Amino acid sequence: MKEKLLSPFTLLCTVGFMAMISYSMARSPLLPLFTQSLGADPATLGFVVAASTITGIVFKAPSGALSDILGRRKVLLMGMAFFGLVPFLYLLVNSYWQLAAVRFMHGLATAIFGPVAAAMVADLFAKQRGEKIGWYASATTTGKLLGPLLGGYILLVTEFKEAYLIVGIIGAISLLIAIFGINENNFPSKDKPKEAQPVQTALRKMRRGFTEVLSDFRISVVSAVDAMSYLAVGALETFLPLYAIFVLGLDSGKVGLLFAVQAGTTLLSRPIMGKLSDTFGRKPMIISGLLVSAVSLAAVTLIGNCYILMVVVAVYGLGVAITDSSTTAMIADLSKARNYGAAMGVQGTILDIGHASGPILAGIMVKYFSYSSAFFMAAIFLVFAALLFGFFVRDNQSTSMIVKG
Numbered sequence: 001m002k003e004k005l006l007s008p009f010t011l012l013c014t015v016g017f018m019a020m021i022s023y024s025m026a027r028s029p030l031l032p033l034f035t036q037s038l039g040a041d042p043a044t045l046g047f048v049v050a051a052s053t054i055t056g057i058v059f060k061a062p063s064g065a066l067s068d069i070l071g072r073r074k075v076l077l078m079g080m081a082f083f084g085l086v087p088f089l090y091l092l093v094n095s096y097w098q099l100a101a102v103r104f105m106h107g108l109a110t111a112i113f114g115p116v117a118a119a120m121v122a123d124l125f126a127k128q129r130g131e132k133i134g135w136y137a138s139a140t141t142t143g144k145l146l147g148p149l150l151g152g153y154i155l156l157v158t159e160f161k162e163a164y165l166i167v168g169i170i171g172a173i174s175l176l177i178a179i180f181g182i183n184e185n186n187f188p189s190k191d192k193p194k195e196a197q198p199v200q201t202a203l204r205k206m207r208r209g210f211t212e213v214l215s216d217f218r219i220s221v222v223s224a225v226d227a228m229s230y231l232a233v234g235a236l237e238t239f240l241p242l243y244a245i246f247v248l249g250l251d252s253g254k255v256g257l258l259f260a261v262q263a264g265t266t267l268l269s270r271p272i273m274g275k276l277s278d279t280f281g282r283k284p285m286i287i288s289g290l291l292v293s294a295v296s297l298a299a300v301t302l303i304g305n306c307y308i309l310m311v312v313v314a315v316y317g318l319g320v321a322i323t324d325s326s327t328t329a330m331i332a333d334l335s336k337a338r339n340y341g342a343a344m345g346v347q348g349t350i351l352d353i354g355h356a357s358g359p360i361l362a363g364i365m366v367k368y369f370s371y372s373s374a375f376f377m378a379a380i381f382l383v384f385a386a387l388l389f390g391f392f393v394r395d396n397q398s399t400s401m402i403v404k405g
Helices: 008-027 030-037 042-070 072-092 096-124 129-157 160-181 199-214 217-246 252-280 282-298 306-334 337-368 371-392
Strands: 393-395 401-403
Touching: 008 030, 008 072, 008 096, 008 129, 008 160, 030 042, 030 096, 030 129, 030 160, 030 217, 042 072, 042 096, 042 217, 042 337, 072 096, 072 160, 096 129, 129 160, 129 252, 129 306, 217 252, 217 282, 217 306, 217 337, 217 371, 217 393, 252 282, 252 306, 282 306, 282 371, 337 371, 371 393
Parallel strands: none
Antiparallel strands: 393 401
16 A cells, blocks of 8 residues: 555656646736736736746747656756746746746746656556556646636735745645655666766757657647647636636636636546547547537637626536646657657747747737637637648547548
């Protein structure tokens, strides 16, 4: 029993769970409301929210590939340091441009941690990979569920900076768990380099990994689909809090509950959806997930009742689970084992381009048009992603995917 509790997979799930509580609490609903309180208009607000994701565009791919060379643990701990230390800088923020700078630094946490942790899961499980990735994603999604819920209700009884102090404390706990929990004695060392390598050799191996990954058009297609899926995620998590509070008249506690319902639905359904994708193939799952997300997102501003809106965001969370559990597993299916880190990094980089674009584009739409136009724009991107994937990829009734040619 003890060995099971301390398994490498359990430790990864625990670290991801705590880190995501801290990170998601810092993001929704605190960040949009904090940014607006500093005087930012919707377009500027979108840029501030996107700042942390822009970091991922720059650093996710190098981080994943670097873990292929230096070993997962070293690079993982680099990312965890940003989870544990950067949140305390929010206490010094007095303008939205300072906030943007802190968000850029905080983004290094997920930019480094995300692809490395995903590669670790891929290292551990050659079979049932979709299911295990689904379970790991559920652990991090649990953190994403609790973060907004805690943030929303804490904001009812305290100020922004006190709430960010709690973010920092939780992040520091996750860092300590990673330092003392994931070590060479209880984690596979097969990915650890046998001897130190010159920088030139390391860079050459990194470049080779990127080339092999990017030369597979299927990986590029799946990553592009992920980017459009997360464009919608970015738009929703940025402007749903403002819409719910200033249009529907909800308080921050109920807004946190909305995000918790969304994340909770994703949490409960992700392992099941991952297992279904292992059985029936990735393509039908990805397309259906995108369309479910599109319909529910377009319906957000048609709802004036809080409880019906919870149902709508729950359906959206289901759509995200269907899509995500299949796309990440498909990237691993298509990659060579020695390049899992590079593959996850490339996927994460392209995904973050979409995730960063969502708040920026939605902010422009809100500033010049309306909340409805912003959410409808995101829904259109999801439909386009489904069409793109459906046209370029066909499924052999298994996890083997072939590009039309």
